[in-house]
Amino acid sequence: MQTKKIINDGNRAVDEMLEGILAAHPRHLRSADGSPRSIIARDGPRPGKVGLVIGGGSGHEPTFLGFVGKGLADAAAIGNVFASPPPDPILECAKAVSGGAGVLFMYGNYAGDVMNFDMAAEMAAMDDIEARTVLTTDDVASAPRDQRQKRRGVAGNFFIFKAAGAACDRMLSLDEVERIARKANDHTFTMGVALSACSLPQTRRPNFEIGADEMEIGMGIHGEPGIARGKLGTADAITDEMLDKIFAEMAPKRGDKVAVLVNSLGSTPLMELYIMNRRVKQRLDDIGVSTHATWVGNYCTSLEMAGASVTLFHLDEELQTMLDHPCDCAMFRAG
Amino acid sequence: MTIDTADLKRMFDTIAVAIEADKDRLCQLDGVIGDADHGIAMALGFNAVRDALASLDLAATEPTALLNTAAKSFLNAVGASSGPLYATAFMRGGAAVKGKATLADADFIALFQAMAQGIKDRGKAEPGEKTMVDAWQPAAEAAAAASAAGKTLAQCLEAALAAAERGAEATKDMIAAKGRSSRLGERSLGHIDPGGASAVTVIGAIRKSLS
Numbered sequence: 182m183q184t185k186k187i188i189n190d191g192n193r194a195v196d197e198m199l200e201g202i203l204a205a206h207p208r209h210l211r212s213a214d215g216s217p218r219s220i221i222a223r224d225g226p227r228p229g230k231v232g233l234v235i236g237g238g239s240g241h242e243p244t245f246l247g248f249v250g251k252g253l254a255d256a257a258a259i260g261n262v263f264a265s266p267p268p269d270p271i272l273e274c275a276k277a278v279s280g281g282a283g284v285l286f287m288y289g290n291y292a293g294d295v296m297n298f299d300m301a302a303e304m305a306a307m308d309d310i311e312a313r314t315v316l317t318t319d320d321v322a323s324a325p326r327d328q329r330q331k332r333r334g335v336a337g338n339f340f341i342f343k344a345a346g347a348a349c350d351r352m353l354s355l356d357e358v359e360r361i362a363r364k365a366n367d368h369t370f371t372m373g374v375a376l377s378a379c380s381l382p383q384t385r386r387p388n389f390e391i392g393a394d395e396m397e398i399g400m401g402i403h404g405e406p407g408i409a410r411g412k413l414g415t416a417d418a419i420t421d422e423m424l425d426k427i428f429a430e431m432a433p434k435r436g437d438k439v440a441v442l443v444n445s446l447g448s449t450p451l452m453e454l455y456i457m458n459r460r461v462k463q464r465l466d467d468i469g470v471s472t473h474a475t476w477v478g479n480y481c482t483s484l485e486m487a488g489a490s491v492t493l494f495h496l497d498e499e500l501q502t503m504l505d506h507p508c509d510c511a512m513f514r515a516g
Numbered sequence: 517m518t519i520d521t522a523d524l525k526r527m528f529d530t531i532a533v534a535i536e537a538d539k540d541r542l543c544q545l546d547g548v549i550g551d552a553d554h555g556i557a558m559a560l561g562f563n564a565v566r567d568a569l570a571s572l573d574l575a576a577t578e579p580t581a582l583l584n585t586a587a588k589s590f591l592n593a594v595g596a597s598s599g600p601l602y603a604t605a606f607m608r609g610g611a612a613v614k615g616k617a618t619l620a621d622a623d624f625i626a627l628f629q630a631m632a633q634g635i636k637d638r639g640k641a642e643p644g645e646k647t648m649v650d651a652w653q654p655a656a657e658a659a660a661a662a663s664a665a666g667k668t669l670a671q672c673l674e675a676a677l678a679a680a681e682r683g684a685e686a687t688k689d690m691i692a693a694k695g696r697s698s699r700l701g702e703r704s705l706g707h708i709d710p711g712g713a714s715a716v717t718v719i720g721a722i723r724k725s726l727s
Contacts, residue, residue, distance in 0.1 A: 296599075381553055
């Protein structure tokens with residue numbers, strides 16, 4: 182049986198969504214001339230500033246283009262659903278945001294994205310634009326701790342992009358922006374749990390099967406299987422399981438500060454996210470870690486998948502400064 | 517046989533039809549260990565190639581230019597992993613026959629080997645890592661061996677297809693080390709790699725159109 186979706190044509194879904202986004206946010210966003218899949222900040226790129234280009238597949242809205250704006254990313258290259266954009270729209274983003282100080286590519290660590298962004302970086306170099314890359318690898322579930330570089334980038338993108346975008350907006354050098362981006366990635370830890378499948382607009386078929394009383398722990402944001410299948414627990418039990426894994430890596434000390442993101446994978450409602458956040462706060466209080474800021478809602482989704490992720494951003498003074506730096510994007514504002 | 521650009525266009529058309537027919541199966545295979553879109557991406561790519569080649573003046577186009585057109589149209593329609601991998605395959609295939617107006621059997625074997633090498637280089641994958649390289653590399657080796665033994669192109673491609681089928685089937689017993697399914701570890705065991713499965717479909721269509 183096909184899933185229900187409000188679409189016109191599965192093959193046109195991404196482009197029609199982009200038309201709607203540009204219609205909704207003309208003050209923040211435009212597409213590059215002749216490249217409708219390259220979304221550029223109206224106010225962001227400027228001479229002497231490192232340009233921040235993010236991107237990846239569609240289906241994760243508001244990731245990626247919701248984070249395009251002054252103080253955050255300068256452009257996002259948009260791919261098909263769950264598929265990396267090809268090199269051309271990435272290159273057009275790089276050209277549009279280059280202010281002569283270099284460009285930083287940031288995106289989740291997936292083989293397809295790496296190949297396409299690397300090809301775009303080679304093409305940018307031929308146009309005398311230096312493009313460097315920082316991959317996000319915040320998904321604790323996707324590889325053991327000693328193989329952090331193999332992990333996926335998921336909802337923690339939010340904090341990592343935010344820190345890098347602030348560094349760019351403060352006119353730091355490409356070296357400094359890159360250093361801060363890598364540090365932000367090293368300080369970001371996400372765990373997710375999925376309760377039901379999502380379906381691609383082209384197939385409208387659930388992309389995996391899961392029992393009525395089951396959850397998948399560590400499910401990827403494209404419906405890739407996670408680390409284990411378990412019985413669906415209570416909100417507190419699920420949150421505890423996620424936090425135990427995150428704490429084991431982050432090694433928080435009494436007096437530390439974190440920022441929290443409780444993110445819906447698509448159809449899990451705010452009610453459930455806030456129930457989870459209640460538990461996150463209790464657990465942080467218990468170990469004497471203070472919560473500097475909290476975001477709860479849809480920040481990195483997986484189409485209509487039910488489920489949620491918890492991300493902790495382990496702050497130090499520098500990262501807190503970057504997090505608090507103002508930004509003004511189509512779907513997110515801070516400071 | 518002598519292969520001209522009309523034959524190469526027919527080859528791509530045949531691949532597009534075969535992949536379109538196989539789209540749902542490829543998505544289902546990908547759903548088990550990946551994100552369920554491999555059939556969509558492959559169909560999108562080869563349909564874009566078919567459309568791009570339809571607008572070429574074949575009489576005025578050399579094989580290398582045709583393959584570069586195929587590469588660019590595939591890449592820009594798809595992105596994803598299959599985009600760079602197949603685009604690199606076509607570009608390397610084209611580079612292997614640069615300057616030739618038509619292709620002799622040995623030229624096509626060289627093109628086919630360059631495609632496999634291009635996929636391997638772009639994906640930085642080795643055999644045994646549960647990727648399309650597990651189908652493409654043995655297929656290229658089998659075609660080259662058959663060619664060296666003096667077989668016809670049809671026989672070479674028959675050998676390539678048989679080797680690709682064996683290679684793809686063998687991915688069931690492999691733990692993924694590259695691509696999205698690599699995060700699954702042992703849970704990827706028992707499932708055929710969708711990229712290997714689609715490689716068999718592509719190579720099967722090549723054999724069909726050139727035999």
